[in-house]
Amino acid sequence: MKILTRGVMLAVSGLAAVPLGLAPVMAQDATPTLSSDEYLAYLVTLSTPQESKGSASTVGIPSGFSLPHGAGFIAGALSDVRREGAGTNGANEADGSAAFGLGFGNAADAVGVEVLLSLESVDPSDFADSGSLHLKFSRQLSSILPGQVAAVAIGASNLGAWGDSSARDESYYLAASTTFSVGRLPGLLSAGYSTAIGTDDEEDGGFVGVGLGVTDWLSVGTSWSGNEAIVGLTTTTKIFKAYDVQLGLSYGDVTHNGSDGRWTLSMAIIDLDLF
Numbered sequence: 001m002k003i004l005t006r007g008v009m010l011a012v013s014g015l016a017a018v019p020l021g022l023a024p025v026m027a028q029d030a031t032p033t034l035s036s037d038e039y040l041a042y043l044v045t046l047s048t049p050q051e052s053k054g055s056a057s058t059v060g061i062p063s064g065f066s067l068p069h070g071a072g073f074i075a076g077a078l079s080d081v082r083r084e085g086a087g088t089n090g091a092n093e094a095d096g097s098a099a100f101g102l103g104f105g106n107a108a109d110a111v112g113v114e115v116l117l118s119l120e121s122v123d124p125s126d127f128a129d130s131g132s133l134h135l136k137f138s139r140q141l142s143s144i145l146p147g148q149v150a151a152v153a154i155g156a157s158n159l160g161a162w163g164d165s166s167a168r169d170e171s172y173y174l175a176a177s178t179t180f181s182v183g184r185l186p187g188l189l190s191a192g193y194s195t196a197i198g199t200d201d202e203e204d205g206g207f208v209g210v211g212l213g214v215t216d217w218l219s220v221g222t223s224w225s226g227n228e229a230i231v232g233l234t235t236t237t238k239i240f241k242a243y244d245v246q247l248g249l250s251y252g253d254v255t256h257n258g259s260d261g262r263w264t265l266s267m268a269i270i271d272l273d274l275f
Helices: 163-167
Strands: 072-079 095-105 112-119 131-142 149-162 171-182 185-197 203-213 218-225 228-239 243-252 262-271
Touching: 131 163, 149 163, 185 218
Parallel strands: none
Antiparallel strands: 072 095, 072 262, 095 112, 112 131, 131 149, 149 171, 171 185, 185 203, 203 218, 218 228, 228 243, 243 262
């Protein structure tokens, strides 16, 4: 399966979450499809201990937080829409992609660095013949909200692209995030500016999103990215006492502002102590 993505990472867009656990962080066009900005940007991000229970995640946008040093993940996603031109059978085919990421540095004391490899072709017949790299540099700050944590980040996507991914330009973003709480429910607020966002992947624009952990294992979120609204939910659990597993389901371009909308199902397995 081939997929042409805007490639911001995301997420991990993207796939961002805050716990108490690990947060979904890399990472859209006229007939939009899955992008690293849409699942990476919200699949992985920094874990932040708090008094609240559960975790909060935004969907479809980058986060100011980054993976902590020594953390690694593997992620995959499926979308019910393939970008027009990404394959031979039109734009309405389902498609998938995968990503791998590592965290370095110390965002609390210096700078955190997140490195992601996005593979946009996962069909066995042409596996990994398209892909790119994504970098994020993050720094934690004091939040304007008492008892909370904030972070800012700059990121670059679609670096060193090969295969179909090389048809897209490199993309850059600036993101800021802060945790918050509603009673004992944890929340995450993120906003920023990025090149190549929205349903057309071609225009610069702003993004903003909020997520709220409604139970120990479930977070709901909504975002605005360029010209589209995105809603989604994320579940988090632990397996073998060492790995965080996150499942996400989102719907992009809710108002059909630039497309007919798209469903994205994602999964990430994260090891916070990989190296």
